[in-house]
Amino acid sequence: MTSAVETIRRTRDPRVALALLALPSLLIAIDISVLNIALPRLAADLSPSPTELLWMNDIYGFMVGGTMVTMGTVGDRIGRRKLIIVCAAVFALASAIAAFSVAPWMIIATRAVMGVAGAAIMPASMALIGRIYPDPKASVSAMGAYMTCFLGGMAVAPLIGGVLVEHWWWGSVFLMGVPVMVLTVLAAPRVLPEFRAENPGRPDVRSAALCLASILLVVYALKAIVNDGWGWMPVAAAGVGLALGVMFVRRQGRLEHPLVDLGLLRRTGVSRTMVVLLLTALVMGGTSMFVAFYLQSAQGLAPLTAALWLLPQMISMIVAANLGPWLGRRLPPARIVAACMVLMTAGFALLAVIPDGPSGLVVLAGGTVLTTGGCGAAFPFLMNDVISHAPQDRAGSAASFAQTANEIGIALGLVVLGSIGTLAYRARLTSDAGHADGSWVDGLKQAADRDDAGLLDHVRHAFASGFHTAALTSVAIMAVVLVLTFRALTVRPSKQE
Template identity: 80%
Template sequence: MTLISDAPSVIRNPRLALALLALPSLLIAIDISVLNVALPRMTADLHPTPTELLWMNDIYGFMVGGTMVTMGTVGDRIGRRRLIVLCAAVFALASAVAAFATAPWMIIVTRAVMGVAGAAIMPASMALIGVIYPDPRKSVSAMGAYMTCFLAGMAVAPLIGGVLVEHWWWGSVFLMGVPVMLLTVLTGPRVLPEFRAEHPGRPDLRSAVLCLASILLVVYALKSIVNNGWTWTPIAAAVAGIALAVVFVGRQNRLDHPLVDLGLLRRPGVARTMWVLLLTALVMGGTSLFVSFYLQSVLGLSPLGSAMWLLPQMIAMIVAANLGPWLGRTVPPARIVATCMALMMAGFTLFALTPEGPAGLYVLAAGSVLTTGGVGAAFPFLMNDIISHAPQERAGSAASFAQTANEIGIALGLVVMGSIGTVVYRSQLTSDVGHADGSWVDGLNQAAANHDNALLDHVRHAFTSGFHTAALTAVAVMALVTALTVRTLRRAKG
């Protein structure tokens, strides 16, 4: 496949180009969680039904996860800079419409559009980083800076959303993205290099529909199981999603110009690194569920107090995302990533040892810093490893593969770790008080409603036992991840 690139041999201002790529990622990250802050005011004004409320909250994440693989390939075909500029304009327009929405369906539609645009911008941006910084070491550092912006957006979203909603109106949380995206539209063609395939072949719409439907069904099923338990509806959705995924894979193998080049997964090291990303996201996503409940339900902290104790882990992740690449200038990447995996294993071990009393707060905080710091330092190397394995004309597709594995891993972790914790919780509660109906949320609510301190203590103890078991499972998973990581990155030289 031949390529078209209008990137000069030396990009005039690579730092400016990186900043222009990173700023939209900041807004995309903020939009993932900022709606939670504005939702109460929006609900009072728009009066959504329970179903509409659910879709208002979840549709953005669904569309990001469901379309990222397709949009990463589209960027490789039509040009990554062109796709970034086009989708930045779409994101800005959808944000402006959402800010002045007068009905729930308008929020749902505009958030869906914003999700597709965000799914297009992220893999195209990460793929262009390799064009802007062809040196592998500089590319990893640039990836760390890019991830810093994304993580900072996740960290400050509740604060920014709270300030905007408090002093203006709920629509202001959407308007803040408009100027940043317009800046990308106006300056992108002048600052960013272009890169695309010259003869990409015709896009296959059937493949795009199959990809979207399969991922949406699987993600919907996982989220439904977390919220409502194992019922026939999410199980049927998961089966249908997996069946469509099988059809999608078969179609890609038959087409002369497939929507997604699955041959990337057969390149040496790529499949193993994808498994590392998936499993790491699984244990991080799964244990985060327990950490939040432990802080508020076992230790009795307020939501604000809980958020303050979670702040160190966000700071650790942001610092590590830059410290890891800096160390990579002198230390072999394989050694850095293996060390990061060991740090994460140590963090999950602390989770497994977390006591129920006040001392548990410090143990939990230390474990959170180790786990998030480990993944923050390792992630730029893992992403760069996958992208560097792919030919430049498929770098966007490779980045989208990796991001989708991360999204599905988080959702899968909530189901797997939550199910493990629930099984242990129910067994502990049965042996202690002869009652095992429902989840720990039901137990906590029942104890609070009946002012039953004895039951509350039993529920907290049973939940902590479930948390410890889930954490031990995470330790075992991280042992496997460490082995995969060392094998995958052993070839890398400092």
């Protein structure tokens, strides 16, 4: 096993290594949402069916969430640098093929491969950051810089995609990833240290299959419920996925070399941190849907104007991802995380009292700045807390475990808060207009088709009521998070300081 001192010695410049690790994360973040921009022209050229169109858009996220736990463990076993190099090459090749696809199935297949490669690169990179920066405070700062690149990619994806599609063709959104990944393949052997488990054991294929099937079924069910409402098929998929998940957990307890070391959750404070990651992802993911609809539906803003009102929250998150680690050099991390959770709670409280009219935009901007800023500052500490408590030979598995909890939390938030908001919407619409058909999307479409200004006004007010209810639910969930984080101040003060 490579020691921390040997790791630093073999890394000529830790900052160069961090930059090389962060570049692929920027690209992976862009690829999560950039296809949305290219989809109309892609659909016009390839003529996919509605089902194929849905899979082209969703398969990348499905594969990232479904394979991240498995690929994190693979990196611990074969070597994290080796996995990054191999998967960067695979990502580049799949991107090039996707750019010149001639049929919908090619886009679906290549996006699936890109999702698996992206799922491997992220946990391996986060685990290597802990080796390159063994000092806890330096590690948190490096994690903040890494997350800045990821969040920056999410922020600029619509702009980059729009420019590329406007001036070239839809395939250009895939080609932009090729040079970044090629650079990673060429530079990684010279810049990055290698680390692998000393006695990893044989990979358990059955565990990998159970994990993949469980997560894919649950994520599919959550997305289906969000898109089409409750039905027997998504409920059945969720039930089967949860059953497979139970089988997976039981199998890990029997294996000498499990795919996921569930003993990590028994370490002091780790289970608490995982719950905080899951719940904060839930409220952030769930309310993000309402924010987007509020700007364009309730306020009636044009897409570009709505995007400009989203800029403050993205800037807040990026700044906070760097400000938090800077404060961590001066204050105990547990206090910073607790303060961040207070800020997030205050932000959701503002979203719960957004007034009608233009002033609502100002309140919305203030609320989202607080929520995204608090989340951005706390996230590097939370991720580092999970990774640092894992044995060095299981750090990649721990990183993937934490990131998967984050992904599932976002999907769960869309269902939970979306359902609560829809119930409140229907209740308000019934009292105002005497009927409540479908969701606010259906209501807005009906009002537009009928050119009914009165119905449109009712739908907008009903949607605002649903938004307020979802935000109040988020405040209640954050109250649980506050209890957990403030408890950490009393349970582990000496460790944090």
